[in-house]
Structures are given as structure tokens and as C-alpha cells.
Amino acid sequence: MSTTLEWRIEPSWPAPPRVRALCTTRGGGVSTGPFAGLNLADHVGDEPSLVVQNRALLRARLGLPTEPHWLRQVHGCRVADAVREPRACRADAVIAMGPREVCAVLTADCLPLLLCDAAGTRVAAVHAGWRGLAQGIIEATIARLAVPPRVILCWLGPAIGPETFEVGAEVRARFLAQGGKDTKAAFVPAPGDKWGDKWLANLYALARERLRACGVDRVWGGEFCTYSDPERFFSYRRDKITGRMASLIWIDPDAG
Structure with missing residues (x-):
């Protein structure tokens, strides 16, 4: 299980202390209307100034070392490098091989995956809807991490559940x-x-099967349904016009 606070969910997984990870909920933000709460997406029709405020709140609350590496997600299988590529590049996963680079993906029904290695030297955030899963976004990300799959840990964040997708x-x-x-x-x-x-x-089951096929069997999470929980989560399938949660992961060299 994972720990839910007012505006975030913290994974219950045995990641190294220096690996920081969480997923936001829709609570605690300044957006209104169909985006009410902590909408962190700037491409869904929300007032831009409110998104800027929400992102500033996120950075302040977490004490983030840098602005998250926001992506232009396209339901594909490209993996970006947080150090070498600019923010807003076209990709559906982002990796960081060192500290302080904050990997992030935005979701509102698609499945976010957060990954790290057991030594806490590299991390990744993945946006996986059914198209990304079918195209191999999980396999591509694991390949880019360039460590034996047996040392990879993975947390499955909030997605649309198997009874509603x-x-x-x-x-x-x-x-x-x-x-x-x-x-x-x-x-x-x-x-x-x-x-x-x-x-x-069942997105969670499909992702777990892909992970197992890659040799990754240390997997946690997968107990949520964004569609069925409107108080906590944005859901595109449920509302069409809506905000996005963020799943973030980074290495904090001072934390362990």
C-alpha cells in the first residue's frame, strides 16, 4: 500500500533513502472549475497563471532542487535524458543518472511508473497509457537505465482501474x-x-507482465482507480475536461 496525504501519495516501497518519489493528488492547489485543485498541466485549458502558481506550490512544498523535467507527452515510446535534453521535449519517459534532476510525468487515467535502481544512482518516470504499453515504453525505459533488471524497483501510481477502463x-x-x-x-x-x-x-496487470518479461519483479503499487475517486484524482475518461496529477522522482544526495 501507499501513504496518502492531503495533496500527495508517497510510495510504500524499499527504495534507497536518497531516492525521493511521490504522486500528487488534486488537493491543495489554486485551480478552479473542472481543473479544481492542484492541476499541474499547462496544455489542458486551465488558466496559465494558475498552473504557474500550482507548480510553484509544488516546488516550495517539496523543496525541489530544480524545476521538474516536464515533458510533451505523445503516447509513444521515446525516453528523454533529464540532463541532456530540454524541458518540454517530446517523450513519454524521462531518466536521470545523477542527483537533483527531477523526473516527472503527468497523468489523468494513464499509468505512471516510477523506477530506480537499488543503489539509488538512477531514476525514471514513465507515462504509460495502453498505446505506450503496446509500443514498448516500459522496455525502452528499462533499456536506457542500463542496469541489470533484477536491481530495478518500480512503483505503479494512480491509473484508471480494471473495473472501469x-x-x-x-x-x-x-x-x-x-x-x-x-x-x-x-x-x-x-x-x-x-x-x-x-x-x-487492466493496465496494472499489463504493466506488471511487461516488467516481468524484462526481468523486473520488484514491483509495488497498483491499488488505485482515478476514474472512481473524483475527490482525489483527475480523470480524463470521467470528465473529459480536467487537470493532471504529477508523478515525480529524483535523487537527493543529502537524504542518505
């Missing part, structure tokens, strides 16, 4: 075609569907 038959077919002995179990027929056109997909 409805997809079409073509999505299921794409995953089944990619193999994986447990893929079929990650899809169940949607209630009321008579023709096999609609399925409920």
Missing part, C-alpha cells in the same frame, strides 16, 4: 498478438456487451 476489441487483439502468457487474463468482457466489441482492460 473500457477498450475496443482492437486494443485487446493488439496486446494478444504481442504474446505474453498472462495477457488474456488482463481483459474481461465489458458488462452488457453481447458481441465481443468491448472489454475491460
